[in-house]
Amino acid sequence: MSDLRFAWLEITGKCQLFCEHCYADSGPQGTHGTMGTHDWQRVIGQLAHCGASMVQFIGGEPTLHPALPELISHALDRGLRVEVFSNLVHVPTAVWPVLERDGVSVATSYYSDDPAEHAALTGRPSHARTKANIAEALARGIPLRAGVIDIRQGQRAPQARQELAALGVQEVRVDRLRQVGRGVRTSQPDASQLCGRCASGVIAISPDGTVWPCVFSRWLPIGNVMDAALADILAGPEVRQVRSRLAAEFAARKPVVAGDGKKDPCDPQCGPSCGPACDPSCWPTGTGPCTPNGGCQPNYD
Numbered sequence: 001m002s003d004l005r006f007a008w009l010e011i012t013g014k015c016q017l018f019c020e021h022c023y024a025d026s027g028p029q030g031t032h033g034t035m036g037t038h039d040w041q042r043v044i045g046q047l048a049h050c051g052a053s054m055v056q057f058i059g060g061e062p063t064l065h066p067a068l069p070e071l072i073s074h075a076l077d078r079g080l081r082v083e084v085f086s087n088l089v090h091v092p093t094a095v096w097p098v099l100e101r102d103g104v105s106v107a108t109s110y111y112s113d114d115p116a117e118h119a120a121l122t123g124r125p126s127h128a129r130t131k132a133n134i135a136e137a138l139a140r141g142i143p144l145r146a147g148v149i150d151i152r153q154g155q156r157a158p159q160a161r162q163e164l165a166a167l168g169v170q171e172v173r174v175d176r177l178r179q180v181g182r183g184v185r186t187s188q189p190d191a192s193q194l195c196g197r198c199a200s201g202v203i204a205i206s207p208d209g210t211v212w213p214c215v216f217s218r219w220l221p222i223g224n225v226m227d228a229a230l231a232d233i234l235a236g237p238e239v240r241q242v243r244s245r246l247a248a249e250f251a252a253r254k255p256v257v258a259g260d261g262k263k264d265p266c267d268p269q270c271g272p273s274c275g276p277a278c279d280p281s282c283w284p285t286g287t288g289p290c291t292p293n294g295g296c297q298p299n300y301d
Helices: 037-049 068-077 115-122 127-139 157-167 230-234 237-251
Strands: 006-010 054-058 081-085 104-110 144-150 171-176 202-205 210-212
Parallel strands (some): 006 202, 054 081
């Protein structure tokens, strides 16, 4: 995969919340997996060597991983831009200064302006803390974007978007539920939940080192960084097989249409469930290369 640009690094499966729709099926019972700090540092170095320009630390809740500040610094030192996707329920004191560094941004999800509805979706009272830490991040000058995930009929998603705007969040998009992980409702995870660009410039790496084409295609592993170098995995036959398989499946289905009626070619980093929705540059026309550094991924340069 010579076109690698972006990687999700799922450094933990542990989270304070138990969101009913979490694509990663994470929660308080989760663990940091078998990848140690040195393993993640090695992989980050390999990502930079393979041409990636940005990584997103995800989970679970990445701020629960004790090595997050060290891993962010390691990525920055290797010329990578960094985004941290956090529920912002609690940000450790030691993490704030790292989030303020040049080249770092934050993303979060939001569900409702009603604390009770927000808590019902996240599994615990979380609205006040998330809201307060959004305000704190903005006060510190940290670039922040948010996604309102519209899950239930009648959910106060429009009001949530208004509340975010009132806080000063300039980049907000509403996204739909994806039926992956705990988001499964009427069908098992399959290509209908994907964008069509999996394994094309993007990869995801799990807490045990498994490499996926993206965070939503966990049933299609293409290797493990604990067993092989990332460059060898990206050049391996599994990647070609997955690309061919997905190309055939995507050719047979209609494109996903966004909630506002525009064609949504966005890659899943823009994400439902645990990930924030994006505001890709290709949305106005419904065309264009919707890739992590070409619209779906925030560009604060």
